[in-house]
Amino acid sequence: MSLLLFRWWLTVTGTLHDRLDAARADERGLTTTEWALLTAGAAAIAIIVIAIVKAKASDAGNNIPTSP
Numbered sequence: 001m002s003l004l005l006f007r008w009w010l011t012v013t014g015t016l017h018d019r020l021d022a023a024r025a026d027e028r029g030l031t032t033t034e035w036a037l038l039t040a041g042a043a044a045i046a047i048i049v050i051a052i053v054k055a056k057a058s059d060a061g062n063n064i065p066t067s068p
Helices: 002-025 032-062
Strands: none
Touching: none
């Protein structure tokens, strides 16, 4: 019985080690640095768009005639 249990243990730990090694070697997907750069780029674009809209809205508001 203990030999069967020992073989099972070796099989399970070997399979787990193989899967861990495969997961560590897998380079698919984006890294944290890439996500940070994408987020910073999106934030910069949002700030630029907000600044342009604010300037256009301010200009439009200043062009409204106030005297009858």
